[in-house]
Amino acid sequence: MTTAPERTADLYPTRGATEVSTPRQDPVVWAMPDGERAKGPIDDAELSGFERNGFLTVDQLITPDEVDVYRAELDRLITDPVIRADERSIIEPTSQDVRSVFEVHKLSEAFAKLVSDPRVVGRAQQILGSEVYVHQSRINVKPGFGASGFYWHSDFETWHAEDGLPNMRTVSVSIALTENYATNGGLMIMPGSHHTFLGCAGATPKDNYKKSLQMQDAGTPSDEALTKLADAHGIRLFTGRAGSATWFDCNCMHGSGDNITPYPRSNVFIVFNSMENQAVEPFAAPVPRPDFIGARPPFVPVR
Amino acid sequence: MTTAPERTADLYPTRGATEVSTPRQDPVVWAMPDGERAKGPIDDAELSGFERNGFLTVDQLITPDEVDVYRAELDRLITDPVIRADERSIIEPTSQDVRSVFEVHKLSEAFAKLVSDPRVVGRAQQILGSEVYVHQSRINVKPGFGASGFYWHSDFETWHAEDGLPNMRTVSVSIALTENYATNGGLMIMPGSHHTFLGCAGATPKDNYKKSLQMQDAGTPSDEALTKLADAHGIRLFTGRAGSATWFDCNCMHGSGDNITPYPRSNVFIVFNSMENQAVEPFAAPVPRPDFIGARPPFVPVR
Numbered sequence: 001m002t003t004a005p006e007r008t009a010d011l012y013p014t015r016g017a018t019e020v021s022t023p024r025q026d027p028v029v030w031a032m033p034d035g036e037r038a039k040g041p042i043d044d045a046e047l048s049g050f051e052r053n054g055f056l057t058v059d060q061l062i063t064p065d066e067v068d069v070y071r072a073e074l075d076r077l078i079t080d081p082v083i084r085a086d087e088r089s090i091i092e093p094t095s096q097d098v099r100s101v102f103e104v105h106k107l108s109e110a111f112a113k114l115v116s117d118p119r120v121v122g123r124a125q126q127i128l129g130s131e132v133y134v135h136q137s138r139i140n141v142k143p144g145f146g147a148s149g150f151y152w153h154s155d156f157e158t159w160h161a162e163d164g165l166p167n168m169r170t171v172s173v174s175i176a177l178t179e180n181y182a183t184n185g186g187l188m189i190m191p192g193s194h195h196t197f198l199g200c201a202g203a204t205p206k207d208n209y210k211k212s213l214q215m216q217d218a219g220t221p222s223d224e225a226l227t228k229l230a231d232a233h234g235i236r237l238f239t240g241r242a243g244s245a246t247w248f249d250c251n252c253m254h255g256s257g258d259n260i261t262p263y264p265r266s267n268v269f270i271v272f273n274s275m276e277n278q279a280v281e282p283f284a285a286p287v288p289r290p291d292f293i294g295a296r297p298p299f300v301p302v303r
Numbered sequence: 304m305t306t307a308p309e310r311t312a313d314l315y316p317t318r319g320a321t322e323v324s325t326p327r328q329d330p331v332v333w334a335m336p337d338g339e340r341a342k343g344p345i346d347d348a349e350l351s352g353f354e355r356n357g358f359l360t361v362d363q364l365i366t367p368d369e370v371d372v373y374r375a376e377l378d379r380l381i382t383d384p385v386i387r388a389d390e391r392s393i394i395e396p397t398s399q400d401v402r403s404v405f406e407v408h409k410l411s412e413a414f415a416k417l418v419s420d421p422r423v424v425g426r427a428q429q430i431l432g433s434e435v436y437v438h439q440s441r442i443n444v445k446p447g448f449g450a451s452g453f454y455w456h457s458d459f460e461t462w463h464a465e466d467g468l469p470n471m472r473t474v475s476v477s478i479a480l481t482e483n484y485a486t487n488g489g490l491m492i493m494p495g496s497h498h499t500f501l502g503c504a505g506a507t508p509k510d511n512y513k514k515s516l517q518m519q520d521a522g523t524p525s526d527e528a529l530t531k532l533a534d535a536h537g538i539r540l541f542t543g544r545a546g547s548a549t550w551f552d553c554n555c556m557h558g559s560g561d562n563i564t565p566y567p568r569s570n571v572f573i574v575f576n577s578m579e580n581q582a583v584e585p586f587a588a589p590v591p592r593p594d595f596i597g598a599r600p601p602f603v604p605v606r
Contacts, residue, residue: 145526151449151563182485183538185560223448227565235486235564257488258561260454261538262530 008166008280014199015161015284019222022197026168028054028249030129030274040126041119050127054194054249057238061119061175061245071177071242073110074139074266077101088292097143103292104268105137115270120173121302123247124272127171131301135159135170135273135294139177142185142256142265149185149256152226154198155271156250157219161204161284163294168194169277170250177266180239185259187246190233193253198225204285221253229253275301311469311583317502318464318587322525325500329471331357331552333432333577343429344422353430357497357552360541364422364478364548374480374545376413377442377569380404391595400446406595407571408440418573423476424605426550427575430474434604438462438473438576438597442480445488445559445568452488452559455529457496458574459553460503460522464587466597471500472580473553480569483542488562490549493536496556501528507588524556532556578604 011025028051032038037047042056050056062070077083078098084091088102104111114120115134124132142149155172159165180186200219221229233253238246248254250271259265273279278299282288288296314328331354335341340350345359353359365373380386381401387394391405407414417423418437427435445452458475462468483489503522524532536556541549551557553574562568576582581602585591591599 145529146454149561149563181538183491183540183560188486188564223565226448230565235484237486255563257486257563258452260452260558260560261491262526262533 010283011167012156012160012197012199012283014157015202015204015218016199017201019201019225020199022199024168024195024197024251028168028194029127030169032129038126038129040122042123042126047126050247050249053191054252055189055191055236056247057240058245058247059240060243062114062243064243067177067242070110070114070268071266073108074141074177074268077104077108077139078141083107087290092143092147095143095147098141099147100138100140102136102138104139105134105270111137111139111268114175114268116302120270121272124171124173127247128169128272128274131275132272133275133295133299133301134270135163135165135279136271137269139268140266142259144184144259144262144264147185147259149258152221152253152255153219154251154253157198157200159250159294161219162282162289164280164282164288165250165273165277166280167277168249168251169274170271171247172250172269172271173245173247174267174269175245176240176242177268178242178264180244180265181261181263182237182239184261184263184265185256186265187238188255188257189236189238189248190229190253191236192233193229194249194251197251198229198253226253272302275299313586314470315459315463315500315502315586317460318505318507318521319502320504322504322528323502325502327471327498327500327554331497332430333472335432341429341432343425345426345429350429353550353552356494357555358492358494358539359550360543361548361550362543363546365417365546367546370480370545373413373417373571374569376411377444377480377571380407380411380442381444386410390593395446395450397449398446401444402450403441403443405439405441407442408437408573414440414442414571417478417571419605423573424575427474427476430550431472431575431577434578435575436578436598436602436604437573438466438468438582439574440572442571443569445562447487447562447565447567450488450562452561455524455556455558456522457501457554457556460501462553462597464507464522465585465592467583467585467591468553468576468580469583470580471552471554472577473574474550475553475572475574476548476550477570477572478548479543479545480571481545481567483547483568484564484566485540485542487564487566487568488559489568490541490557490559492539492541492551493532493556494539495536496532497552497554500554501532501556529556575605578602
């Protein structure tokens with residue numbers, strides 16, 4: 001007798017005929033298997049804030065000296081012609097500059113070290129209540145003088161539909177390597193939006209990721225849904241010095257405007273997924289995205 | 304004997320082979336002919352601030368009830384098919400919505416009344432030390448969900464090059480008809496930048512205005528010049544309730560980012576020019592722009 005492989009239940013339908021709202025089915029802060037909250041650098045008040053708002057800011061996650069090191073490493077990566085030619089580099093259509101480089105924890109020893117730093121991975125483990133692995137890492141450069149932003153989206157919507165993450169047990173950290181002003185296209189989040197999953201209308205086109213890394217398209221919420229969310233939750237714009245960090249839940253509705261100032265906005269961005277929430281087949285796409293964008297098995301816990 | 308008509312001196316060269324900086328040749332706040340400062344609603348401290356920074360904010364220039372009236376009038380204008388078909392209406396390329404309507408002080412009794420209101424024209428007369436006329440008026444709608452912004456520019460650069468304003472004796476007021484948040488593409492000014500004129504490189508193409516109303520191109524400062532100005536002066540982003548106003552000098556370096564929020568940013572924008580600074584032939588363009596964009600003779604003082 002052969003038993004058919006169990007199909008993972010789809011808790012968060014998306015990319016169907018119509019836009020559909022689903023209440024979050026998962027905790028925001030996960031308990032350890034024994035029911036206790038994991039110990040870590042985040043205090044109880046901060047953790048409650050994260051649960052409620054979906055984000056947590058840390059004023060100086062890394063020191064100014066470390067910022068210098070990582071900024072130099074970023075400059076090295078984006079100017080290296082070998083890296084530029086690599087499929088993991090994303091080029092800005094108008095300026096032809098490198099806008100992002102993916103999988104920096106594999107391309108760079110310095111960024112690998114940052115990922116496994118207790119200040120970083122420790123917070124991820126604490127929020128997700130388990131060991132974690134890197135679902136995605138990248139450096140982003142939003143140059144000045146007109147770089148475009150990213151339209152509103154929930155990362156989980158994409159990671160569920162196109163990468164096969166079953167549950168909302170994933171957290172991102174954006175560590176600023178330049179100052180985030182109110183004027184240079186910083187991250188905007190609708191606080192509390194992570195409690196509702198917005199399943200988007202429309203099937204996923206083949207190779208959607210090639211387009212969506214430059215400009216959001218499939219998986220885009222309707223004007224009506226965004227108005228409702230923004231009216232209910234407001235919009236928070238994040239500012240902060242180089243070295244500051246914003247942790248945010250995988251299902252936060254977020255985006256960013258363009259940057260016409262002369263001041264580039266650079267950051268390193270790491271997505272930690274729980275080892276208890278490993279990627280399966282995509283829930284709403286013909287094939288998974290490449291593994292440099294969304295990790296595929298085998299998954300290696302960060303230690 | 305025939306005397307050749309006197310050619311007005313060009314104090315502010317621009318659109319030549321290279322970008323060139325010229326120190327401002329004119330006062331910012333103008334005295335009356337008798338050397339006295341004009342009396343008006345602006346107090347001395349505010350006037351000094353305007354002289355130094357190039358702008359002045361008024362928290363509630365018009366009341367909430369008046370906001371309702373002018374917003375209704377704006378809605379009427381942008382939805383009127385006759386107005387939409389008029390050359391004075393500017394259409395957003397992507398959405399095909401009306402983005403601006405020019406010469407609203409001629410198209411609308413309500414806006415004509417606003418222009419001649421002592422709270423409005425009184426401040427312009429006080430800053431410019433003379434009677435004034437309307438060089439340009441318009442309503443602007445920056446819709447939500449992705450409307451693009453305006454790149455950095457000095458209005459005077461265009462008004463001098465393309466409309467023939469000889470001196471910096473011109474002031475603008477932007478009156479908010481919706482709330483200006485930090486996130487919906489508000490006005491950004493480099494405070495103090497009005498003390499230097501940045502002559503831009505490159506000749507003016509024919510019919511430049513048709514393109515530049517949708518997207519800035521000729522008359523655009525270099526990256527180097529913008530970096531120098533922003534480093535020296537910083538960047539101020541204006542926020543405020545509906546009914547608040549920002550007055551700013553004609554030579555302020557200013558711009559705005561895009562607006563991905565659901566909240567449109569609408570305002571009425573009036574440019575007052577001194578009756579002592581009437582437009583002559585353009586200083587760096589083959590022909591003047593149409594009179595609905597830059598007024599041509601005869602000039603009628605606002606009273």
